[in-house]
Amino acid sequence: MIEQLKAPGKYMQGTGIMKDLAKHVVTYGRKALYLLADRDVDLIKERIDRSYQCYQSYQSDQGYQSYHRNQSYQRYLGENESSLINNGNKDEIVHDTYCYEMFKGECDNEEISRIVDIVKKQGIEVIVGIGSGKLHDTTKAVGFYANIPVAIVPTIVASDAPCSSMSVINTKEGCFDHYLYLKHNPDLVFVDIDFIIQAPxxxxxxxxxxxxxxxxxxxxxxxxxxxxxxxxxxxxxxxxxxxxxxxxxxxxxxxxxxxxxxxxxxxxxxxxxxxxxxxxxxxxxxxxxxxxxxxxxxxxxxxxxxxxxxxxxxxxxxxxxxxxxxxxxxxxxxxxxxxxxxxxxxxxxxxxxxxxxxxxxxxxxxxxxxxxxxxxxxxxxxxxxxxxxxxxxxxxxxxxxxxxxxxxxxxxxxxxxxx
Ligand SMILES: [Zn+2]
CATH class of the missing domain: 1.20.1090.10 (Dehydroquinate synthase-like - alpha domain)
Incomplete structure (x- = not known):
């Protein structure tokens, strides 16, 4: 008889842990794409920024030199990257960059392809989905097709989907299309109780x-x-x-x-x-x-x-x-x-x-x-x-x-x- 246990690579939960998010995300990849929904987007961006600041302080305390940028996607693509890399001290510098992308609202093939293209063009190394349901399904599907690690940050806990190795793919109109069975579960599921107690x-x-x-x-x-x-x-x-x-x-x-x-x-x-x-x-x-x-x-x-x-x-x-x-x-x-x-x-x-x-x-x-x-x-x-x-x-x-x-x-x- 074959038994199997499927579980996320790491599960973290606690009150106010968003400040530590960057510290964990960078262990999966140094270029992170954060997929966000419209709801509370300013608040969430602020918390992500703060987590990178905390991580920077942490690195300073540890004696590392690091650079962090909080820029829009287009700016992220600019000349700053090469100027940092070419400053002659490449080996001494830890580059941890991140950018945001807004989720368009439906977990359909078009949206998944759009984000996979961004990931590939920009050499994104880890994708982080902050939100719920369809946004998480899209994040997991992008990770699957782009073959990069996935972090899931639920802002509500209305179902048990965040930890699963499956995405529900819909049609453009929002009707069920098919289940996408992923190679593995999310690498990281990260739940800050602060989000949960603010939700209905x-x-x-x-x-x-x-x-x-x-x-x-x-x-x-x-x-x-x-x-x-x-x-x-x-x-x-x-x-x-x-x-x-x-x-x-x-x-x-x-x-x-x-x-x-x-x-x-x-x-x-x-x-x-x-x-x-x-x-x-x-x-x-x-x-x-x-x-x-x-x-x-x-x-x-x-x-x-x-x-x-x-x-x-x-x-x-x-x-x-x-x-x-x-x-x-x-x-x-x-x-x-x-x-x-x-x-x-x-x-x-x-x-x-x-x-x-x-x-x-x-x-x-x-x-x-x-x-x-x-x-x-x-x-x-x-x-x-x-x-x-x-x-x-x-x-x-x-x-x-x-x-x-x-x-x-x-x-x-x-x-x-x-x-
Ligand atoms: Zn269920």
């Missing part, structure tokens, strides 16, 4: 929703002994990381949400950032996905669910997976031994997950998902999509039918309404 709490909560499914999906993959898309089996390490992820959510989730609402950095926030990003990221990639993400994929194709973030859909879908498992256990137990009641354990689990969702504000009813119990056609479409050949529903250890999925969604709605 809903994003942190959505990240908890994505992290909530990780243990249950890894467990399903372990039980079914299925092959994951990379050809390996669900690994024990990932399984135990996902278990730790769930424990962190239960222990710190409510407090972390409260602290982010009040923009407070705390142990609880740190634990949840780690759970949402590292534990869930490594957990899902090496532990495997199952029904929860398949049902999420089904809901993602339904327009009325569009108001929900990925992690919010995954949370609801996690409950659906647990009901499916309970129903399966019920049938198989009654076949084997009618005196044994294995329902109690799975029912308790469903109640714990439901309670957690309600406490942190994740959706637990069809209405909250933008669906209705009477609209059976839409539920049917979700079930159909989630059962497509390429969906991880097939990692469940038993046959799942459209009708079972619909019934499970209705049941989650029913128990969710009771809360």
């Amino acid at each position: 709490a809903r994003l942190l909560v959505a990240g908890m929703g994505d992290a909530l499914s990780t243990y249950f999906e890894a467990r399903a993959c372990q039980q079914s002994n299925c092959l994951l898309p990379n050809g390996s089996k669900s690994s024990d390490v990932a399984y135990y990381l996902s278990k730790l992820c769930l424990e962190s959510l239960y222990q710190y989730g409510v407090q972390a949400k409260e602290d982010v609402i009040n923009h407070i950095s705390s142990i609880a926030v740190e634990k949840i950032v780690e759970a949402n990003t590292l534990l869930s990221g490594v957990g899902f990639e090496s532990g495997g996905l199952a029904a929860a993400h398949a049902i999420n994929d089904g809901m993602s194709r339904i327009e009325s669910c569009n108001h929900r973030l990925h992690g919010e859909k995954v949370a609801f879908a996690t409950l659906v997976q647990l009901v499916l498992e309970r129903e399966y256990e019920k049938c198989s137990t009654s076949d084997r031994n009618k005196n044994v009641d294995s329902k109690s354990h799975s029912q308790k689990e469903i109640e714990e997950v439901l309670e957690f969702c309600v406490q942190v504000g994740l959706p637990v009813t069809l209405e909250e998902m933008g669906l209705t119990s009477g609209d059976r056609d839409t539920l049917q479409r979700i079930a159909e999509y989630s059962l497509l050949d390429n969906e991880p529903m097939h990692h469940m250890g038993f046959i799942v039918t459209e009708d079972m999925i619909i019934q499970a969604m209705l049941e989650v709605d029913c128990i969710g309404k009771g809360k």
Whole structure:
């Protein structure tokens, strides 16, 4: 049996660590390109500049001579480079340069090619993506095609994507096009809690929703002994990381949400950032996905669910997976031994997950998902999509039918309404 553990080369997390970013980025390459989004761009540029100043001071303290420039891309290309290199003391000078490039907003082939061209023309040695979602996917894809190291700096933790070795490539219009499987995970994932506590709490909560499914999906993959898309089996390490992820959510989730609402950095926030990003990221990639993400994929194709973030859909879908498992256990137990009641354990689990969702504000009813119990056609479409050949529903250890999925969604709605 082949097990595999995929993880970022280095994961760093802390409050106020942006000042140390340059110190770490330069270990991957001396010419860095920072890919930025419009949101808070001035603040982020200021923090990058400050990190290079801190690095410069650090080098001075260490007795190094260094030069740093903070220039626009065009200026960076100018004659300054040669004048520095040709000053006759090349061996004594450490050149650490950086520049910015604005992300145009869509992770499509055109945008990736545009940035790859810049990287190649300018001899960029490391790319750093500061932001979220599509910007990170673009950064990772550029690193892949240009064959340079990648650093990811999340400003929100609404999903477990930052650590993964995959990019979602869209069409120019923003529709899903394909998954790009990368050679390896980002070289560096660098999370400054200061960004996270300034972002809306809903994003942190959505990240908890994505992290909530990780243990249950890894467990399903372990039980079914299925092959994951990379050809390996669900690994024990990932399984135990996902278990730790769930424990962190239960222990710190409510407090972390409260602290982010009040923009407070705390142990609880740190634990949840780690759970949402590292534990869930490594957990899902090496532990495997199952029904929860398949049902999420089904809901993602339904327009009325569009108001929900990925992690919010995954949370609801996690409950659906647990009901499916309970129903399966019920049938198989009654076949084997009618005196044994294995329902109690799975029912308790469903109640714990439901309670957690309600406490942190994740959706637990069809209405909250933008669906209705009477609209059976839409539920049917979700079930159909989630059962497509390429969906991880097939990692469940038993046959799942459209009708079972619909019934499970209705049941989650029913128990969710009771809360
Ligand atoms: Zn996910």
